[in-house]
Amino acid sequence: MVRAVVFDVGETLIDETRIFSRWADRLGVPRGTFLGLIGACAASDRPLEEAFRLVRPGIDLPAEIARWADDDPDGLRENFDADDLYPDVRPALAALHEAGLAVVVAGNQPPQARTALEAMDLPVDAIRTSDEWGTQKPDPEFFERVAHLCGAAASEIAYVGDRLDNDVLPAADAGMRPVLIRRGPWGYLHATRPEAERVDVVDSLDELLGLLAP
Structure with a gap:
């Protein structure tokens, strides 16, 4: 039981649609492109972080999140x-x-x-x-x-x-x-x-x- x-x-x-749409805007790529890359990672059993690296090779996610917080302290950013x-x-x-x-x-x-x-x-x-x-x-x-x-x-x-x-x-x-x-x-x-x-x-x-x- x-x-x-x-x-x-x-x-x-x-x-998570709004979260990843904001990320697409932040990374400077069309939203459909970024959401598509996330789907591709899911289909190929690749980690989600790979979608970020495909768009911006060498990205340091924690550092980018910190910069985003400085740029938009009152926004939702990567949150929900x-x-x-x-x-x-x-x-x-x-x-x-x-x-x-x-x-x-x-x-x-x-x-x-x-x-x-x-x-x-x-x-x-x-x-x-x-x-x-x-x-x-x-x-x-x-x-x-x-x-x-x-x-x-x-x-x-x-x-x-x-x-x-x-x-x-x-x-x-x-x-x-x-x-x-x-x-x-x-x-x-x-x-x-x-x-x-x-x-x-x-x-x-x-x-x-x-x-x-x-």
Whole structure:
């Protein structure tokens, strides 16, 4: 029986279109070009950072982010806010919470992501980021931290994410119930792969209550 549902952030809760569109503007390339390169990286199993290097060889991302903060201190820049939430997020999380399940957000994110998520007043029990834990998915330690945070056995936890490699297959290896959401470049691509037969696949977070609730 599932007692806790844990969510990835990017392209699971957050639509990253505005983030990457702002990055395209910052890098001086058409938005469609940059979004296309991100999709190409997803299709070829290359890291997301490769899209930045293709546009600007030798880019130092942390340094560029710091310069961007100096240039536009009051803008969102590479960050997100409540306007970036997918529309099914609030109702789905609320329904799971009302059904008696613990609802947790834990993903590979920088520290400011927790502040941004907490400001949204989502119906969740806890929010954590990889940076504050000092470990990132797909490292097994990340999922050990998830289980400790939930106060439940791994077999009682469902992990929901948009990637097979980073999210749901490592969660399955940790003993959790894996749920892949088919959205974002990785989500659509990974849902077509043979490994997706090992996991539950949903098209909306609204499907989770019927899938997981006791």
